[in-house]
Amino acid sequence: MPHSSFLTPHSSTPAPLVTVVALCHNHAPFLRQALDSILTQTYPHLEVWLVDDASTDGSREVLREYAAAQPHWHTLFLTENVGNCRAFNAAFRQSRGEFVIDFATDDVLLPQRIAQQVAAFQLAPATVGMVYSNCELIDEAGRSLGLHHRLDGAGQLAPRPASGWVFGEVLRRYFISTPTMLMRRACLEQLDGYDETLTYEDFDFWVRASRDWQFLYLDEVTTQKRKHPRQMSARAYRRLDPFLASTIRVCDKALDLCQTPAEREALAVRLRWEMKKALQNRHMAQARQLDGLLKLTGHRRLVDKLLGGLARLPIG
Structure with a gap:
């Protein structure tokens, strides 16, 4: 759906409160720059929650320093590492912002960042549950690695962002830069927040939210996403990492949410890709699970059957 289709101005209303849940786990080298970026927002109506998920690197001392200087900020210091989903939910359920x-x-x-995305929400229909945008990728030292959405040879953004009813698109491919998301509180509340049984949150949020809510792409660079070897996505597909198990559970949920053959075919594209990655990394049990879900979509091809057979070979 074209971006312009969302531009149906609403009547003027008071500026909405935006909640920023700042999640920290051993981010000490980057923490001051991150917190300073909240302070420099041009949008003034913010509720800030500083959540420390049992850091061991001195992050908590920095968080206390900023909280002391900003007494209206809230702190939540967890005594054990509970992971992103539980840590986020703990703050979200105490927060009040219309957007998060x-x-x-x-x-x-x-x-x-926040001013641009709130403005986009205010021009969008109430069925929009999330606004996302472009981001600049940076390394540990803050050096630019380029943009998430870049122009390809045809002058089009790649990965191609999608707006509107995007359930099939989020099943089929990866195009959303997670750190750029501004979520509508009503959308998150309908989902009861993040699924705390999962290792990571974004794919599950996209799948469950996009069934009943529209997503809107804002063609602006709003965020810098840091790439470094300690982040969760860098550990995906390593042996014994629970990332893949979470992906399988989300795909299982997605299968239940599919309503049309086209949506099941879109999920088959995702399952096929995940099964190949599992096989490449010798995750044979998980590859068999993915093959089982692929069968249930009704879109299992001959090459998929061959890969499924490979997953059943006695390979260590």
């Missing part, structure tokens, strides 16, 4: 940002404190919010 899940902000990892190794990333950076650009100054206009």
Whole structure:
């Protein structure tokens, strides 16, 4: 759906409160830059929650320093490492903002980020549950690695962002830059927050939210996403990492949510890709699970059957 289709101005209303849930787990080298980026936001109506998920690197002392200087900020210091989903929910359920940002404190919010996205929401229909945008990728030292959405040879953004009813698209491919998301509280509340049984949150949120809510792409660079070897996505598909098990559970949920053959075919594309990655990394049991889900979509091809057979070979 074209971006312009969302531009149906609403009547003027008081500026909405935006909750920033700043999640920290051993982000000490990046933490001050992240927190400073909240302070430099041009949008003034913010509720900030500083959540420390049992850091061991001195992050908590930095968080206390900022909280002391900003007494209206809230703190939540967890005594054990519970993971992103539980840590986020613990703050979200105490927060009040009409819109919510899940902000990892190794990333950076650009100054206009919240103002731009709130403005997009205010021009959008009430069926829009999430606004996302472009981001700049940076390394550990803050050096630019380029943009998430870049122009391809045809002058089009790649990965191609999608707006509107995007359930099939989020099943089929990866195109959303997670750190750029601004979520509508009503959408998150309908989902009862993040699924705390999962290792990571974004794919599950996209699948469950996009069934009943529209997503809107804002063609602006709003965020700097830091790439470093300690982040969760860098550990995906390693042996014994629970990332893949969470992906399988989300795909199982997605199968139950599919309503049309086209949606099941879109899920088959995802399952096929995940099964190949599992096989490449010798996760044979998980590859068999993915093959089982692929059968249930009704879109299992001959090559998929061959891969499924490979997953059943006695390979260590």
